[in-house]
Amino acid sequence: MDDLKQKYTKEVIPKMKEKFDYKNDLSVPKIQKIVVNIGIGSSALKDEKVQELISKDLAIITGQKPVPTLAKQAIAGFKTRKGMIVGLKVSLRGKRMYDFLFRLINIALPRTRDFRGLSPKSIDQGGNLNIGIKEHIIFPEISQEDIRRIFGLEVNVATDANNREEALELFKLMGFPIKDNG
Numbered sequence: 163m164d165d166l167k168q169k170y171t172k173e174v175i176p177k178m179k180e181k182f183d184y185k186n187d188l189s190v191p192k193i194q195k196i197v198v199n200i201g202i203g204s205s206a207l208k209d210e211k212v213q214e215l216i217s218k219d220l221a222i223i224t225g226q227k228p229v230p231t232l233a234k235q236a237i238a239g240f241k242t243r244k245g246m247i248v249g250l251k252v253s254l255r256g257k258r259m260y261d262f263l264f265r266l267i268n269i270a271l272p273r274t275r276d277f278r279g280l281s282p283k284s285i286d287q288g289g290n291l292n293i294g295i296k297e298h299i300i301f302p303e304i305s306q307e308d309i310r311r312i313f314g315l316e317v318n319v320a321t322d323a324n325n326r327e328e329a330l331e332l333f334k335l336m337g338f339p340i341k342d343n344g
Contacts, residue, residue, distance in 0.1 A: 166260045166336070174335040182328060191289065191323035191332050196254040196262060198224055199231075199316045202247065216313055217250055222303045223315075224252045224262055265301065266293075266317065267337050273300040279341035285330055289323030291338070292316065 170192065178190045200220060202213060220228045228250035236244045254262050271277060274295070285291050296314045298304060323329035334340055 166264050170336065174332065177335055178328075178331065181331060191321050191328050193259065193263070193332075193336070194255070194320050194322055196259050197318040197320065198228075198252045198254070198262075199249060199318070200228075200251070200313060201249045212311060213247065215311060219298060219304060219313075220250055220252060220315070223298065223301045224254060225258050226252050226254065228252045263319075263336075267339070269302055270295075270300045271339060273302075277339075279339045282330055282340055285326050285333070287326055289321045289326060289329030289332075291319040291321075291329070291333060293319070 175187055175190050178184065179187070182190075184190050198220065200216060202216060217228050217230075229252070230247040231249040231251055233244055233246045233248045271280075271293075280291070280293060284293060294314065294316050297312050298315055299309060299312060319333075321329050321332060323332060330340065
């Protein structure tokens with residue numbers, strides 16, 4: 163868990179400086195934060211017990227209490243009203259971020275069904291990695307017996323990289339299972 167941060171300082175920074183000709187350690191891109199999002203869905207919009215179960219599971223996965231995200235405008239087709247809770251999110255930084263990242267890379271992603279690696283196309287031009295997870299039960303903190311509802315979540319790993327190539331190299335050196343062919 164702390165070893166991921168040590169890996170960054172001892173291995174990733176020297177290799178990135180060598181490859182991209184950085185003059186300073188601080189100019190090497192780093193992971194700034196991780197945002198975990200969940201859209202609650204139409205069936206759970208009005209059911210507060212379901213919202214509470216999802217919130218509890220997300221808090222167990224991330225180690226931090228989620229913040230509700232509210233609808234910015236009413237959409238009749240989705241039966242939402244302005245100010246209604248439509249999702250939950252958690253922003254992780256520092257130690258919790260590295261702990262979550264370690265569990266995601268080494269435990270959760272390999273447990274995903276038919277997992278063959280992350281696509282390099284999931285890194286945007288700003289250098290951020292977006293991962294969609296269909297079932298939250300891949301995380302070891304969630305016990306299989308207590309599950310009443312399976313939900314998906316989105317993990318956004320935000321970096322301060324200047325472009326896709328720097329971010330791709332950073333993620334590969336950090337140990338993310340990224341496929342070679344896009």
